[in-house]
Amino acid sequence: MIPTVSPKLLMLAHQKVAEDHEAGLSSDPSVSAVVALSGKCSPDQMIAICHRLRALAHLIIAGDGKSWTISAEGREYVLVSGDLFKAAAIAPLLEPKMVLDLRFGPEILDIALRDAKPEGTA
Numbered sequence: 731m732i733p734t735v736s737p738k739l740l741m742l743a744h745q746k747v748a749e750d751h752e753a754g755l756s757s758d759p760s761v762s763a764v765v766a767l768s769g770k771c772s773p774d775q776m777i778a779i780c781h782r783l784r785a786l787a788h789l790i791i792a793g794d795g796k797s798w799t800i801s802a803e804g805r806e807y808v809l810v811s812g813d814l815f816k817a818a819a820i821a822p823l824l825e826p827k828m829v830l831d832l833r834f835g836p837e838i839l840d841i842a843l844r845d846a847k848p849e850g851t852a
Contacts, residue, residue: 731822731823731824731825732778732781732782732823732824732825732832733774733775733778734778734819734820735771735775735778735779735782735819735820736771736775736819737812737815737816737819737820739767739770739771739775739779740779740782740783740815740818740819741812741815742766742767742770743762743763743766743767743779743780743783744763744783744786744810744815745766746762746763746765746766747759747762747763747766747783748807749762750762750765751807759780759783759784760780763776763779763780763783764776764780767779781823781825781829781832782818782819782823783818784829784830784832785818785823785832785833785834786810786814786815786818786834788832788833788834789818789833789834789838790808790810794836794839795810795814795838795839797839798810798811798813798814798839798842799811799814811842811846813842813843813845813846813847814838814842816841816842816845817838817839817841817842817845818834818838820841821834821835821837821838821841822834822835822837
């Protein structure tokens with residue numbers, strides 16, 4: 731099983747990946763994540779964070795996290811709720827035979843909902 735990670739470090743790594751992608755820098759998200767996390771956590775935690783970011787990307791691409799994202803007009807990316815990042819940091823994530831097959835189970839959305847704060851004025 732992939733260990734849980736700090737939600738703050740997961741979001742820090744994601745922010746660097748997004749910034750580098752937008753700037754046309756590293757085409758490998760893992761490189762951006764390692765740069766962001768250097769000196770902030772152990773190599774094992776860096777690997778776990780990269781795996782969790784990959785699984786989160788698969789969740790969003792598959793449309794399973796649609797309720798937790800907002801499309802950014804004119805951009806090729808979506809904005810992701812902080813609650814989904816928090817859930818991605820702690821949800822069970824099994825290590826598959828191939829890294830490309832990393833996926834969260836359906837419990838990630840339950841975890842995100844459990845920790846979400848109500849929003850809106852309705």
